[in-house]
Amino acid sequence: MSRIEWERIGRERRRVSRWSGGTTAEIAIHPATSQYAARNFAWRVSTATVEAERTDFTPLDGFSRILMVLENELTLHHEGHGTYRLRPYEQNAFEGGWRTSSEGRATDFNLIYDSRLRARMSVLEVPGEAALVAAVGSLPCEEGEHWIHRIWYTAEGSVEAADAGGNALCRLDAGDALLFAVHRSHGEESWSLRNAASGRAVVIESVVFS
Structure with missing residues (x-):
């Protein structure tokens, strides 16, 4: 048998919460005892629905992000760092401390991790x-x-x-x-x-x- 530690995380275990532009469902966070709101995690993966046509992202100083669109299209505007239009399975990496907004209604997959x-x-x-x-x-x-x-x-x-x-x-x-x-x-x-x-x-x- 493999010596690799593994865990299946079923869809039913995801924790769903509201954010300013829609809903987010947390898939996993590390360490498992950490909390997104406390910003005491090393990394977090989640999905999100963007329900508003235009949204402002929550600032996350000290963290980096990778966002991939799952459904529909989303345009990301990073103030001073460019604009990116994402179609399904296209991704964009950016810093959580940037001033970022989006246009479009979509579902996306997110990885947020300590910038170090x-x-x-x-x-x-x-x-x-x-x-x-x-x-x-x-x-x-x-x-x-x-x-x-x-x-x-x-x-x-x-x-x-x-x-x-x-x-x-x-x-x-x-x-x-x-x-x-x-x-x-x-x-x-x-x-x-x-x-x-x-x-x-x-x-x-x-x-x-x-």
């Missing part, structure tokens, strides 16, 4: 006829980094995750997530995602180094 950390986000499209293999534990850490946290969030369809030994771990339907932590001393393992249905399956991968 490194992070990235990508889209994994899982084919219907084969498994998508992901190398876990192979990403190089920089000096001072000890842990790699990955979050697989199912944006469309359903997938089944298996570890390096082919052991089935769990099924992830749309809105479900898989969180796993890997220490830098851990060797590489090849985990897999298999499309569990006949339609399209899309997984968003977020990675945070700490």
Whole structure:
């Protein structure tokens, strides 16, 4: 069995709250005992609905952000730092302390993390006829980094995750997530995602180094 720590986070566990432009659903926060309102977290992943045509983002000094659109389109205006129009599965990275506003009604996926950390986000499209293999534990850490946290969030369809030994771990339907932590001393393992249905399956991968 794999020595990687992992946890399935079902859609029903997400904590939904209001923000000035709509609603947000927290998928995971680290450490687990931290709170978004207290700003005492290292990183947080969530989805949000933007219900107002124009919104101002909450200032988050000391944090960096990556935002990816899931549905519809969204235009981000960063005062002094440019304007970006995002379509589904396009992303924009920016600093939480910037004065940012948006135009458009959309659903998006958000990663917020301490600006002293490194992070990235990508889209994994899982084919219907084969498994998508992901190398876990192979990403190089920089000096001072000890842990790699990955979050697989199912944006469309359903997938089944298996570890390096082919052991089935769990099924992830749309809105479900898989969180796993890997220490830098851990060797590489090849985990897999298999499309569990006949339609399209899309997984968003977020990675945070700490």
